[in-house]
Amino acid sequence: MLSTLSGIEQLVSYYYTPSLREEVPSPWGLPSHLDDALIVSNRLASIVEKACSLLQNGENIILVGEPGTGKTTLLYAIWRRLWDEGFNIALLREGAPIGRHHEERGFYLFFDDLPEAPELADMISRVGAKGIVATARVTEWSRLKPRTRGSFVALDVPRMSEDEVRSVLVNHLVRLSIPYSEEAIEEVVFRAEGLPVYAWTVVRDLQVKKRSLTLEAAKNMPRAMLDYVEQVIASTLLQDGRALPGAYCCLASLYCLSAMRGRRAHADHLHEIHRFASSLMREEVGDRPDPGLFASMRTYLVRDPELMAYKLPHDSWADILEGKGSGPVSVYIDDIRNILTEEERRNILESSFMRAWDRALSDYERDPSGNADRALSLAYLGLINFKAQLIGLKEIVEEFRDRKLSLVLRNLMRSL
Structure with a gap:
């Protein structure tokens, strides 16, 4: 049996x-x-x-x-x-x-x-x-x-032909009701160099900023994918080439996120990552967190509803955050990478996760049914990253043993 x-x-x-x-x-x-x-x-x-x-x-x-x-x-x-x-x-x-x-x-x-x-x-x-x-x-x-x-x-999986990229771009624009000109389409297709993710990044940027695809805008887009991603980040965090208040805090948070498995973190954990990273940036470079700026940056992240998580939109974002860019944002990322050693980045991730867990556990104790899925998804993402012993998790898994994540967590806890 x-x-x-x-x-x-x-x-x-x-x-x-x-x-x-x-x-x-x-x-x-x-x-x-x-x-x-x-x-x-x-x-x-x-x-x-x-x-x-x-x-x-x-x-x-x-x-x-x-x-x-x-x-x-x-x-x-x-x-x-x-x-x-x-x-x-x-x-x-x-x-x-x-x-x-x-x-x-x-x-x-x-x-x-x-x-x-x-x-x-x-x-x-x-x-x-x-x-x-x-x-x-x-x-x-x-x-x-x-x-x-x-x-x-x-x-x-090779690069796409220009016709394929064109179809991808137009379909996304039409589906999201974003106006465009035919000349702008051809300009983006030329700059995409066969990469469909370039086309989607353009569309996503237009969607977030609620803009049309004009020929003028298309001509100002960098040709290389990494350069375009860096431009997207810069348009949110920089003004006239200089970091806005809170920009260091945002970049440090994203830099920590890029070190997570799958480059994703539970929403509660990401909130705490931003708090911990902001505290360090205030101490090191005098920056202060701007919740509105971080919220604007977060609109570009991908939401995973099942795990209540945020993840970087694409590997190219991680490449930029790991120092492979050459544009205006790279200067600030270099600063952050000089401040945050790999060990310090890991410490921020682990400490912020434990803080998030303490909060989730406290909320669960007040309202078990309303917070069970939140606690289970947070624990799952934490255990595949940190292998931590979590106070109270065993009791939650037993109480809600019929949840899909409870079975996975039971296996994970056995391996610790």
């Missing part, structure tokens, strides 16, 4: 099936309207077809490409194809020990950015799990163990 219960627990904890297809884009950092804007050209359709065929032949698939080529969007296109055809598909969850129960039940599992979870990648190869589709940047994929890489069939 105990072994049967253990098997059932493992089954339902290492993967989960969203009830609606529309729930999938948000955890992967994709726009919620993607179904209406998704373009699958003949060339991309052939990759989807090949991936589905390999999956049904018992292979694992890794979609590999340089940053911004649309790997995650292609992952969703494969998901949508299998969903529409009635296959059993689910999301692979980090933190729980993976098994092969999903194969017995005919499930295919999906995971975005596999190198961000190296333990999971290694476990897939060790147990011989099949039927998994994931994504990876070229450089990060090459750093994983040869045995891990050998467990997957790699499919290259």
